[in-house]
Amino acid sequence: MSTANILIVEDELVTRNMLKSVFEAEGYNVLEANDGDQMQQIIKENSNINLIIMDINLPGKNGLLLARELRENQNIALIFLTGRDNEVDKILGLEIGADDYITKPFNPRELTIRIRNLLTRTMQENLYFEEVREKVENYKFNGWTLEIDSRSLISPNGDLFKLPRSEFRAILHFIENPGKIQTRAELLLKMTGRELKAHDRTVDVTIRRIRKHFESIPEAPEIIATIHGEGYRFCGQIE
Amino acid sequence: MSTANILIVEDELVTRNMLKSVFEAEGYNVLEANDGDQMQQIIKENSNINLIIMDINLPGKNGLLLARELRENQNIALIFLTGRDNEVDKILGLEIGADDYITKPFNPRELTIRIRNLLTRTMQENLYFEEVREKVENYKFNGWTLEIDSRSLISPNGDLFKLPRSEFRAILHFIENPGKIQTRAELLLKMTGRELKAHDRTVDVTIRRIRKHFESIPEAPEIIATIHGEGYRFCGQIE
DNA sequence: TAATACTGAAACGATTCAGTAACAATACTG
DNA sequence: CAGTATTGTTACTGAATCGTTTCAGTATTA
Numbered sequence: 001m002s003t004a005n006i007l008i009v010e011d012e013l014v015t016r017n018m019l020k021s022v023f024e025a026e027g028y029n030v031l032e033a034n035d036g037d038q039m040q041q042i043i044k045e046n047s048n049i050n051l052i053i054m055d056i057n058l059p060g061k062n063g064l065l066l067a068r069e070l071r072e073n074q075n076i077a078l079i080f081l082t083g084r085d086n087e088v089d090k091i092l093g094l095e096i097g098a099d100d101y102i103t104k105p106f107n108p109r110e111l112t113i114r115i116r117n118l119l120t121r122t123m124q125e126n127l128y129f130e131e132v133r134e135k136v137e138n139y140k141f142n143g144w145t146l147e148i149d150s151r152s153l154i155s156p157n158g159d160l161f162k163l164p165r166s167e168f169r170a171i172l173h174f175i176e177n178p179g180k181i182q183t184r185a186e187l188l189l190k191m192t193g194r195e196l197k198a199h200d201r202t203v204d205v206t207i208r209r210i211r212k213h214f215e216s217i218p219e220a221p222e223i224i225a226t227i228h229g230e231g232y233r234f235c236g237q238i239e
Numbered sequence: 240m241s242t243a244n245i246l247i248v249e250d251e252l253v254t255r256n257m258l259k260s261v262f263e264a265e266g267y268n269v270l271e272a273n274d275g276d277q278m279q280q281i282i283k284e285n286s287n288i289n290l291i292i293m294d295i296n297l298p299g300k301n302g303l304l305l306a307r308e309l310r311e312n313q314n315i316a317l318i319f320l321t322g323r324d325n326e327v328d329k330i331l332g333l334e335i336g337a338d339d340y341i342t343k344p345f346n347p348r349e350l351t352i353r354i355r356n357l358l359t360r361t362m363q364e365n366l367y368f369e370e371v372r373e374k375v376e377n378y379k380f381n382g383w384t385l386e387i388d389s390r391s392l393i394s395p396n397g398d399l400f401k402l403p404r405s406e407f408r409a410i411l412h413f414i415e416n417p418g419k420i421q422t423r424a425e426l427l428l429k430m431t432g433r434e435l436k437a438h439d440r441t442v443d444v445t446i447r448r449i450r451k452h453f454e455s456i457p458e459a460p461e462i463i464a465t466i467h468g469e470g471y472r473f474c475g476q477i478e
Numbered sequence: 479t480a481a482t483a484c485t486g487a488a489a490c491g492a493t494t495c496a497g498t499a500a501c502a503a504t505a506c507t508g
Numbered sequence: 509c510a511g512t513a514t515t516g517t518t519a520c521t522g523a524a525t526c527g528t529t530t531c532a533g534t535a536t537t538a
Contacts (some may be wrong), residue, residue: 164514179388192515198266202516204496227390228495228524229404235389242494403525431526441527443485450486467484467535 007031009054051077113193141236166191174234183231248293290316380475405430413473422470
């Protein structure tokens with residue numbers, strides 16, 4: 001199983017390095033280009049690129065056309081980086097048909113999830129990467145502990161549940177955004193990198209599965225509350 | 240929250256079905272017309288259409304004029320489908336002022352993004368979803384607390400009522416505009432994004448429902464006062 | 479005071495939303 | 509590869525919310 005090759009086209013060194021380190025931490029192989037010309041060069045020399053992630057403002061007309069061709073003729077995924085939302089129109093206007101757009105500033109974890117999904121769709125490759133966390137710190141709330149390393153939930157009595165990935169991510173997201181209402185769209189994105197479509201009950205089902213863990217201790221208060229018409233909200237007392 | 244109604248005017252069955260399935264996946268309500276006549280018919284029967292997407296070659300002169308009228312007099316967005324780029328000139332020549340046009344073959348994802356943006360601009364309703372609250376701060380008045388995060392009202396004894404969305408919005412609006420008389424029109428707009436029509440008692444009913452919460456503590460003073468012939472006024476002492 | 483306009487209230491109906499189980503598909507593991 | 513774990517989908521049910529209607533009661537005004 002070969003790792004994916006990602007080409008970053010971005011002139012800002014800071015951004016490029018950040019992207020690079022994120023991707024390398026995920027085990028991808030990273031190539032870099034400063035502008036459209038370099039991009040062309042690199043593509044010529046490397047036939048095995050799986051994904052290009054490029055700043056929308058950079059590569060010039062030729063670069064964009066090249067990207068479009070690559071996307072259509074070969075099996076290369078294409079993601080644009082944009083500075084602000086209004087630039088999304090710009091992308092649409094170009095009619096290039098990117099696979100995804102990401103607005104700066106971006107969240108590394110979200111980015112990696114999206115990329116992984118995209119690559120799984122594009123390549124048959126089954127890469128599974130654990131996530132990289134800077135601060136590995138466990139969270140405690142209402143007597144429960146969320147253990148980051150082992151991705152598990154420990155009840156007040158010490159019973160341990162290994163959490164599936166999406167349940168874990170949902171809880172983590174809740175805890176890292178305490179008190180705020182989280183929409184289904186937001187939760188689904190954090191859990192799977194997907195976008196919410198109508199009639200998708202995935203989030204509800206996952207919430208249900210999470211709640212079941214807490215039921216193991218019946219006296220437990222309502223940890224995840226439903227906000228009708230809006231989403232869910234974590235009500236635990238985080239220590 | 241009502242979903243948007245989209246009318247597709249297109250004779251090619253394949254294209255129409257494709258559009259339909261794309262929109263329905265997004266949760267929109269889809270109506271279909273084969274030609275200009277059917278379009279006219281359907282518009283007559285449905286007063287609540289938010290967006291029309293039509294093939295530029297179809298509806299004949301009358302259909303186009305009708306579309307133009309709708310766009311100008313009512314608040315209906317209009318998108319044209321064109322076969323080839325050169326037809327774009329045609330649209331411009333017609334001086335109808337479409338909100339957008341899309342050339343076939345189109346990219347579903349691009350289409351949904353454009354539509355979403357357009358509807359957000361057209362329907363005031365959607366403004367409320369976007370509303371971002373920076374300062375999440377709770378409000379207190381006469382011993383009661385309005386908790387923003389959880390969208391709930393806490394009585395002086397600590398009893399907690401989860402508020403429905405429109406009750407919550409009404410109270411929030413009162414508190415953020417203390418002392419001022421709020422007309423029914425204003426309140427309805429804040430609650431639901433709708434405009435007040437004659438004989439609409441929705442606001443009265445909602446106020447009643449809000450007052451019921453306060454009744455749970457009988458000694459409470461009148462928190463929301465009726466201003467005969469004008470509207471309502473919040474009389475709580477905000478801390 | 480009588481006529482009129484306005485509001486309160488209850489009850490109902492419609493619609494949208496959330497919870498859940500059961501199943502299907504997919505990914506992961508040994 | 510087979511078996512298991514996880515994730516996603518569907519369909520159904522009940523609940524929550526919202527809006528309408530109707531009518532009785534209250535305030536306002538001529």
